Amino acid sequence: MDFRFNFAVDENENSEADTHFLLLGSAKHSQESMEKGRKTADAGADCSLRPGVGQHQEEAPRTKHCVKAAKEHLIPEDLNKVLENKVMETISDLYHVNVSVVEMTCSGDADSEGIVSKSVSSHSDLIPGVYEGGLKIWECTFDLMNYFSEAKIEFSNKTVLDLGCGAGLLGIVALKGKAEKVHFQDYNSTVIEEITLPNVVANCINEGSSKEDRKASKPPAKRPKKGEGSPEGLNKCRLFSGEWSEVSQLLLSGNKPFSKYDIILTSETIYNPDYYSALHDTLAQLLDKNGRVYLASKVHYFGVGGGIYLFEKLIEERNVFKSRIVKTIDEGLQRCIMEMAFKDSS
Numbered sequence: 001m002d003f004r005f006n007f008a009v010d011e012n013e014n015s016e017a018d019t020h021f022l023l024l025g026s027a028k029h030s031q032e033s034m035e036k037g038r039k040t041a042d043a044g045a046d047c048s049l050r051p052g053v054g055q056h057q058e059e060a061p062r063t064k065h066c067v068k069a070a071k072e073h074l075i076p077e078d079l080n081k082v083l084e085n086k087v088m089e090t091i092s093d094l095y096h097v098n099v100s101v102v103e104m105t106c107s108g109d110a111d112s113e114g115i116v117s118k119s120v121s122s123h124s125d126l127i128p129g130v131y132e133g134g135l136k137i138w139e140c141t142f143d144l145m146n147y148f149s150e151a152k153i154e155f156s157n158k159t160v161l162d163l164g165c166g167a168g169l170l171g172i173v174a175l176k177g178k179a180e181k182v183h184f185q186d187y188n189s190t191v192i193e194e195i196t197l198p199n200v201v202a203n204c205i206n207e208g209s210s211k212e213d214r215k216a217s218k219p220p221a222k223r224p225k226k227g228e229g230s231p232e233g234l235n236k237c238r239l240f241s242g243e244w245s246e247v248s249q250l251l252l253s254g255n256k257p258f259s260k261y262d263i264i265l266t267s268e269t270i271y272n273p274d275y276y277s278a279l280h281d282t283l284a285q286l287l288d289k290n291g292r293v294y295l296a297s298k299v300h301y302f303g304v305g306g307g308i309y310l311f312e313k314l315i316e317e318r319n320v321f322k323s324r325i326v327k328t329i330d331e332g333l334q335r336c337i338m339e340m341a342f343k344d345s346s
């Protein structure tokens with residue numbers, strides 16, 4: 001799998017330092033692609049964002065202070081619709097939609113945010129405030145999945161949040177590990193509808209299918225049948241889109257009962273230091289007092305400025321969490337897994 005992504009930014013923020021270019025894996029990027037990233041910056045101009053605090057509606061959407069409203073995505077009764085036009089593949093024994101097919105078929109209402117077309121036309125895997133990368137499966141997801149097995153992380157009867165879920169594979173692993181409930185959050189509603197939800201549905205309806213079938217990348221044998229009812233796993237799931245602070249507020253002040261999470265999983269979500277404060281506060285608001293966060297990340301995101309040391313610094317400054325690096329992966333760009341818990345937790 002190729003993990004070369006470039007990173008388009010808002011042209012209004014025109015300083016060199018703000019022209020981000022994200023280097024993932026061991027790939028190197030040419031000046032030409034960087035220029036391309038710069039030219040596509042306008043993709044951020046018509047984002048459907050809500051103004052940040054103190055901003056007026058007219059002047060809202062071009063800055064990183066835009067706040068994308070939170071929304072819960074209900075799981076439809078007709079699961080066939082969810083899988084319509086989807087080509088499924090398998091990776092690490094899990095079903096997931098083929099993203100190239102989504103890129104070719106997803107338009108109009110299905111991509112009301114326009115992120116599929118913007119990401120394809122700008123060759124960008126991140127457009128800050130517009131598209132935050134959830135269409136792809138990023139490599140630290142696999143690091144965290146490996147860590148679950150090595151460290152024998154128990155999901156049984158736990159409440160779990162896959163924060164910045166993209167494909168949602170981490171949450172799906174928790175679901176298969178008999179978690180009591182699993183919530184998925186992504187910045188983009190298109191990602192939730194076109195990627196996360198189909199992946200969750202495909203894995204739930206094929207729960208129990210043979211390992212051989214999945215290893216052979218056979219498409220899911222089962223399609224949902226009318227009147228069959230929701231597979232058990234699906235009833236444990238809720239899906240949300242929106243910016244972290246907004247989703248946190250929706251959960252905490254919504255009309256459905258909410259209990260804090262025993263485990264929060266988050267992979268490749270600390271590339272942009274502008275989001276650190278919101279991420280930290282969201283973790284602090286949503287984690288149970290004795291809960292654990294497992295965060296997987298590159299040690300440094302070249303060109304973007306984010307990385308594990310910078311996030312650790314913020315954690316120390318805020319003095320809410322204790323953190324430790326539980327695994328370092330030294331292939332290509334260095335990556336790591338961090339465990340976080342409240343300072344006064346047991």
Ligand SMILES: C[S@@+](CC[C@H](N)C(=O)[O-])C[C@H]1O[C@@H](n2cnc3c(N)ncnc32)[C@H](O)[C@@H]1O
Nearest residue numbers: 132133134137138141164166186187243244267
């Ligand atoms: C690079 S993608 C990683 C996706 C997935 N976790 C993976 O490893 O494949 C970063 C994810 O973080 C989420 N994200 C980034 N910034 C966010 C923000 N400010 N508010 C809400 N979600 C955000 C996006 O939804 C996006 O899916």
